[in-house]
Amino acid sequence: NGIQREEGDFMRIIAGKWKGKKLNTPPDSRIRPTLDRVREAIFSMIAFDIPSSDVLDLFGGTGVMSLEALSRGANSATIVDNHKDSVTLIKKNVGLCGANAQTTIFSGDYRDFLAKINKTGNKFDIIFVDPPYQGEMVKEVLEEIDKNDVCGRNGIVILETARDFTPPEQTQHFIKIKEKNYSKTKISVYQIQQKEI
Numbered sequence: 001n002g003i004q005r006e007e008g009d010f011m012r013i014i015a016g017k018w019k020g021k022k023l024n025t026p027p028d029s030r031i032r033p034t035l036d037r038v039r040e041a042i043f044s045m046i047a048f049d050i051p052s053s054d055v056l057d058l059f060g061g062t063g064v065m066s067l068e069a070l071s072r073g074a075n076s077a078t079i080v081d082n083h084k085d086s087v088t089l090i091k092k093n094v095g096l097c098g099a100n101a102q103t104t105i106f107s108g109d110y111r112d113f114l115a116k117i118n119k120t121g122n123k124f125d126i127i128f129v130d131p132p133y134q135g136e137m138v139k140e141v142l143e144e145i146d147k148n149d150v151c152g153r154n155g156i157v158i159l160e161t162a163r164d165f166t167p168p169e170q171t172q173h174f175i176k177i178k179e180k181n182y183s184k185t186k187i188s189v190y191q192i193q194q195k196e197i
Contacts, residue, residue: 011023011025011036011062013068013071013097014036014039014040014068015068015071015072016070016072016073017071018067018071018097019071021071021096021097022096023062023063023064023067023093023096024062024089024093024096025062026061026086026089035183037183038160038182038183038187039064039065041180041187042065042158042187043068043069043072045178045180046126046158046189047072049126049156050069050072050073050074050126051074052073052074052075053069053075053125053126054074054076054077054122054123054124054126054152055069055070055074055078055124055127055128056077056078056080056127056128056150057078057079057127058110058113058114058127058128058131058141059080059081059110059128059129059131060080060087060105062086062093063093063094065128066079067093067097067099070097070099070102070103071097074102075102076103077099077104078103078104078124079105080108080110080113081105081106081107082108082109082110090105091105110141110144111144114144114145114147114148114150115148118149118150123151123152123155124151124155125151125155125156126155127145127150127151127156127158128158129141129142129145129157129158130159130160138161138165138168142159142167142168142171142174143171143172145171145174146172146173146174149173151174151192152192153192154191154192155191155192156177156189156191157174157189157190158187158190159187160185160186160187161185161188162184162185162186163181163183163184164186165186167186167188170193173192173193174190174191174192175190175191175193176189176190177189177190177191
């Protein structure tokens with residue numbers, strides 16, 4: 001590694017049992033951690049959904065979204081990323097929080113992960129989606145989540161995009177219930193539509 005970092009380069013957990021815990025930040029600009037104020041806004045929007053939830057982060061980056069959720073009372077976190085450097089960073093940050101027992105890390109493409117989970121029948125209560133490329137990829141990710149049926153009965157998807165991007169109002173199984181802009185970021189919250197039994 002060998003990169004000397006300034007004090008200000010560290011991220012911190014904002015709230016919960018690990019409040020103030022420093023996390024490692026990425027050595028390059030390709031991994032974009034969610035800014036503190038945006039992260040705070042997201043967790044304020046979903047505060048009542050977090051306790052005892054099972055969380056999935058499809059583009060883990062640093063792992064900070066999952067670790068923030070665990071700090072605030074989530075039951076488990078599954079973090080997916082297909083970049084080796086990101087996976088190494090996620091493992092370090094999970095270790096710093098002593099969260100190994102609550103965390104599963106999947107190194108690979110998010111589509112492979114969703115297909116694999118679909119076969120197990122496992123479901124998630126909260127899914128974080130912050131894709132590295134906007135536009136068509138956002139639609140594709142939402143469609144893959146739809147197709148693989150990985151969201152629990154009252155599950156939500158938190159989509160993070162550029163402020164000037166217009167995400168879909170709904171997909172086959174999800175409908176947008178909240179949308180807020182923070183600085184250059186747009187946060188969209190989708191709720192699963194109850195399926196008929």
